[in-house]
Amino acid sequence: CEEFGMTHWSMTPPGQELLEYLTTPSTVFYPVFKALIDDGLVSMVTHMSGGAYNGKLAHVLAKNNLYCEMDGLYPPDPRELMLVNALNKDIVTAHKQFPMGNEAFAATKKPKTAIELIARHGLEATNVGILQANGETGIWIKNTQVRFSGKD
Numbered sequence: 001c002e003e004f005g006m007t008h009w010s011m012t013p014p015g016q017e018l019l020e021y022l023t024t025p026s027t028v029f030y031p032v033f034k035a036l037i038d039d040g041l042v043s044m045v046t047h048m049s050g051g052a053y054n055g056k057l058a059h060v061l062a063k064n065n066l067y068c069e070m071d072g073l074y075p076p077d078p079r080e081l082m083l084v085n086a087l088n089k090d091i092v093t094a095h096k097q098f099p100m101g102n103e104a105f106a107a108t109k110k111p112k113t114a115i116e117l118i119a120r121h122g123l124e125a126t127n128v129g130i131l132q133a134n135g136e137t138g139i140w141i142k143n144t145q146v147r148f149s150g151k152d
Contacts, residue, residue: 014082021079027103032121036106041114044107048099054148055096057105058138062150067136068129073143076101095146107131 008015029047036042046056061068076084080101084094094100108114111127118125129139138150 018079018082018086021077021083027123029104032118032123033104033106035117035121036108036114039117041110041117042106042108045104046106047104048102052098052100053095053139053141053146054150054152058148058150060150061131061139062137065133065137066131067134067138067140068131069140069142070129071142072126072128073141074101074124074126091144092146095141095144095148102128 026049029045033042033045036045044060046060048056076098080098084098089097105128106114106125115125115127136149138148140147
């Protein structure tokens, strides 16, 4: 990895930090997603793996003619940003490929109840926006000014 200046990047202190991030197991959302669905609290859930904000979220919203201005998202892990920088990704591409601090999203009409259920599963959640059917589609992430229509 050129970012760390050597073939054996994983032996450098920053490489060790990045390796720890890369080998951390993913959060398993099945139990909490199932509980949210079984309790009738959500109309949509998504895990922000490959495809992230454009392919996983904006595309689904666009298919349903929905739009969301998102604010108050969780910040990316510094090691995630290290990876983004090491791969020379710009902010738009980073949001297309990485969770950027937010592992999942759910759409609900009862955010307080959903957040309480999520907390009972040992996870943290916050309300980051309201879905709108206003003629626009996709998402706008206010703090980074990244916008995906979900149609590309």
